[in-house]
Amino acid sequence: MASEYGVFNQGSVVLEYWLGEVTLDEMLQHELIQNQDALIHNQSIVVVDCRDAVFQLTPDCIEQFSQVILNRPRDIFHKVALIIHPDSWELATDYSQRLWQSNKEVMAFHSLDAASVWLDLDSKNLQKRLTSLKATCMASIA
Numbered sequence: 291m292a293s294e295y296g297v298f299n300q301g302s303v304v305l306e307y308w309l310g311e312v313t314l315d316e317m318l319q320h321e322l323i324q325n326q327d328a329l330i331h332n333q334s335i336v337v338v339d340c341r342d343a344v345f346q347l348t349p350d351c352i353e354q355f356s357q358v359i360l361n362r363p364r365d366i367f368h369k370v371a372l373i374i375h376p377d378s379w380e381l382a383t384d385y386s387q388r389l390w391q392s393n394k395e396v397m398a399f400h401s402l403d404a405a406s407v408w409l410d411l412d413s414k415n416l417q418k419r420l421t422s423l424k425a426t427c428m429a430s431i432a
Contacts, residue, residue: 292308292309292310292427292428292430292431293306293307293308293309293312293316293320293427294306294307294423294424294426294427294430295307295320295324295423296419296422296423297327297329297330298419300331301329301330301331301334302331302334302335303334303335303336303337303411304324304330304334304335304336304337304367305336305337305339305416305419305420305423306320306336306337306338306339306340306423307339307340307342307420307423307424307427308338308339308340308342308343309342309343309424309427309428309431310342310343310344310431311343311344311345311346312340312343312344312345312346312347313346313347314346314347314351314354314355317355318355318358321355321358321359321362324366325362325363325364325366330366331366332364332365332366333365333366333367333368334366334367334368335367335368335369335370335371335409335411336367336369336370336371337370337371337373337402337405337409337411337416337420338370338371338372338373339373339402339420339423339424340372340373340374340375340378341373341374341375342375342424343375343378344375344377344378345378345381347381349384352381352384352385352388353388355385356385356388356389359389359394360388360389360392360394367394368394368395369395369396369397369408369409370389370394370395370396370397371397371399371405371408371409372385372386372396372397372398372399373399373400373401373402373405374398374399374400376400378398379398382398383398386398402416402417402420
């Protein structure tokens with residue numbers, strides 16, 4: 291697994307890129323790091339590009355990760371767009387449904403353009419920044 295994230299627009303937008311096989315432990319470690327990142331403002335918008343990721347998660351893992359998100363000490367994320375590979379649809383919708391119950395908006399998309407419309411962000415700018423995160427991520431595993 292490899293992942294990278296960047297904080298943009300004075301901390302109001304977070305972009306993440308995920309690559310390869312992803313486990314619950316890796317997601318929890320990533321969450322811990324982001325929760326401690328002072329650059330990320332509360333109620334930020336998040337774009338998670340995981341089209342190149344394969345999640346090794348059971349429904350119990352989704353429940354555990356959802357509880358971590360719901361119980362985090364800071365309310366750093368408000369709207370989250372998950373851009374997923376079609377094989378991840380069931381896991382993404384399960385996660386989304388668990389968080390919507392807490393007034394956190396999490397939506398799964400198959401395209402960056404659709405996610406950009408929902409978040410009211412410029413898709414070309416997002417693509418450029420995600421491409422940079424992807425290059426950094428791939429260089430770290432090379």
